[in-house]
Amino acid sequence: MKTLYESDFVIVKDSKPIENYNIVYHYTAVIELFNTGFKLNEGEKFISMVELPSSIQEKYLNNN
Secondary structure (H helix, E strand, C coil), X not given: CCCCCCCEEEEEECCEECXXXXXXXXXXXXXXXXXXXXXXXXXXXXXXXXXXXXXXXXXXXHCC
């Protein structure tokens, strides 16, 4: 990933991503997930890539 976008989201728990750094959801995919019955586990939430701490943003940017 070369650029972080406000429209891209990851699932976090306790402010830390729960999936690999190569898994990012566009906001339309998030909507589709919930429309098809997707449920987050307790304590999990979607957060915009630009709202992540800079140290975690760097891990997404440097993941090849």
